[in-house]
Each structure stands twice: as structure tokens, then as C-alpha cells.
Amino acid sequence: MSVPQNLQKLKGLFIGLGAVGGFGYLGYNSIFTVKGGHRAVVFDRVTGVKQGIYGEGTHLVIPWLQWPYIFDVRARPKELPSLTGTRDLQYVNISLRVLYRPDIRELPSILSHFGQDYDRRVLPSIMNETLKAVVAQYNAEQLTTQREEVSRLVRRNLTERAMDFHIDITDCSITHLSFGPEYTRAVESKQVAQQDAERAKYMVEMAEQERKSKVIEAQGESESAKLIGAAMQRNPAFAELRRIQAAREIAHTIANSPNRVFLNSDSLLMNLMTDFTGSAASDHIGTKAPTVSA
Numbered sequence: 001m002s003v004p005q006n007l008q009k010l011k012g013l014f015i016g017l018g019a020v021g022g023f024g025y026l027g028y029n030s031i032f033t034v035k036g037g038h039r040a041v042v043f044d045r046v047t048g049v050k051q052g053i054y055g056e057g058t059h060l061v062i063p064w065l066q067w068p069y070i071f072d073v074r075a076r077p078k079e080l081p082s083l084t085g086t087r088d089l090q091y092v093n094i095s096l097r098v099l100y101r102p103d104i105r106e107l108p109s110i111l112s113h114f115g116q117d118y119d120r121r122v123l124p125s126i127m128n129e130t131l132k133a134v135v136a137q138y139n140a141e142q143l144t145t146q147r148e149e150v151s152r153l154v155r156r157n158l159t160e161r162a163m164d165f166h167i168d169i170t171d172c173s174i175t176h177l178s179f180g181p182e183y184t185r186a187v188e189s190k191q192v193a194q195q196d197a198e199r200a201k202y203m204v205e206m207a208e209q210e211r212k213s214k215v216i217e218a219q220g221e222s223e224s225a226k227l228i229g230a231a232m233q234r235n236p237a238f239a240e241l242r243r244i245q246a247a248r249e250i251a252h253t254i255a256n257s258p259n260r261v262f263l264n265s266d267s268l269l270m271n272l273m274t275d276f277t278g279s280a281a282s283d284h285i286g287t288k289a290p291t292v293s294a
Helices: 002-029 104-113 118-135 140-145 147-163 181-234 237-256 281-285
Strands: 031-034 038-044 048-054 057-060 066-072 076-085 091-102 167-179
Touching: 031 038, 031 066, 038 104, 048 104, 066 104, 076 118, 091 104, 091 118, 091 147, 118 147, 118 167, 140 147, 140 167, 147 167
Parallel strands: none
Antiparallel strands: 031 057, 038 048, 038 066, 076 091, 091 167
């Protein structure tokens, strides 16, 4: 009689443990928590995706029949590199970085059509498509000089395109922009040609200024020669004064020179006993030496 009693006790123990386990399982799977910055959508085995959206906090579901899908609704970054062509048929490597988040009101629709990995399914295609369409409207030079305008146009078009998939684009920017080696060499060659042109222009201006200075100098020398000629006509002694000044300069140069110079005084304009015509200075005085008769 003791054995059946023991079996009865074990049976009651197993039933109790099963009941506790069952209640624990039901209690654990009937509660889920939504963290901050997240939202939840519940899927029902009978009715499918429910239209209700569960906010932050703890919520109840029917175990096995229902289970939640958690979405991160905070703004998240995504960067996409792309090789695309410009309007002037130049290839450009460009990287686009966006901040995005799902439309909270459309989370059930997003789950039904795209799933929780909607960003990997949708964003690469629409980002690449929008970027190529905008870049094709500009040439290579405009992409560099009008980068802010290009970024703004990409953001506007991408925002409109992402609305079809219930995705909000909060920010969009071009993080990298580089051209192919052929275009880089062409730009360098253009810069060198422009520098050569500027240098040639500078040389032409310098030659023009030099020509003008020579013309002015020649005009000054001509005017000086005219003035000197007029002064000599009015007073022949002016030439003698200039000869004396030249003789002083020559004498000063020879005196300060460490070398010895043996030259004719007439060739150095240092013979001051004659005038510039070669006649003796006493001829201009008009006196003769007295003669003594025996």
C-alpha cells in the first residue's frame, strides 16, 4: 500500500511542477518591454499584423498566439559610396550620408511590406538612384563650386522619394567627393596653362613699361640736348664749363683707382690749357706777350 501512495505523491508533485512551469512560461511570454527610443508592433497568428503601436514601457500579449516586433525609431546614420557620371561625362566618386528613421504612424505597414530590415532593403537603392540623378545635372566644376546646392537638391529629392516607403530623412550631406585620375590631370594641366598665360601677360606688361620708360628717357635726352644746344648758342662758355666738370669727374675716378694710368691728357679732357675747339686759352683772352727789342 505504501508504493501506490508514494506514486500518488510523486504524481501530485509533477503536476504541481508542471503547473508552476506552465504559469511561469505563460507569464514570461505574455510580457514584453519596449525600451526608450523604440516602438513595438504585434503580430497575431490569426489576424496578422495588428495596427496598434506600442510605446515605451511594459505590455501584455497572448503567448504563442502573439509576439512583438521592436523597431528603433531614433535617427540613425547610413553612408553610401557611389561612382557616378557628371553632365560633362566625368566620373566622380561621391559618398552620401543620411540620417533617417521610420515613420512611427506607419510601422505596421513597414513591417508588412519590408520587415524590420527595411533600411537595408530600401535605402541603398533610393540613395543611389537619387544621387546619380542629381549629379548628372551638373558638370565636374559645378560639383566643386556648388557643393551646398547639390547637397540640398539631393536631400529634397531623397526626402520625397523616401516618403513612398514611410521613411523620414532628417539630414543629408555629401561627405566625400573625388574625381578620376584623367580629370585630375586635366585640371592640373589647365592650372599650369593659366599660370603660363599669366606669366606671359606679366612679361608683356613689363616689356610695355620698359618701352615706355625708354621712350620717356629718349624724350628727356632729346629735350636735354635741345636745352644744351640752346645754352651753347646763347653762351659758348657753357660747353667749357661742362668740359671742366667732366675733367673733374675723370680726375676723381683716376685718383681713387689703384691702377696706374698713362694716357694723353687731351683724350681724358684734362688739358685745361685749351678750349673744346682745340685752340689755346690765351687766344680767347685777346692779349699778346710783349716783345723786347734789343
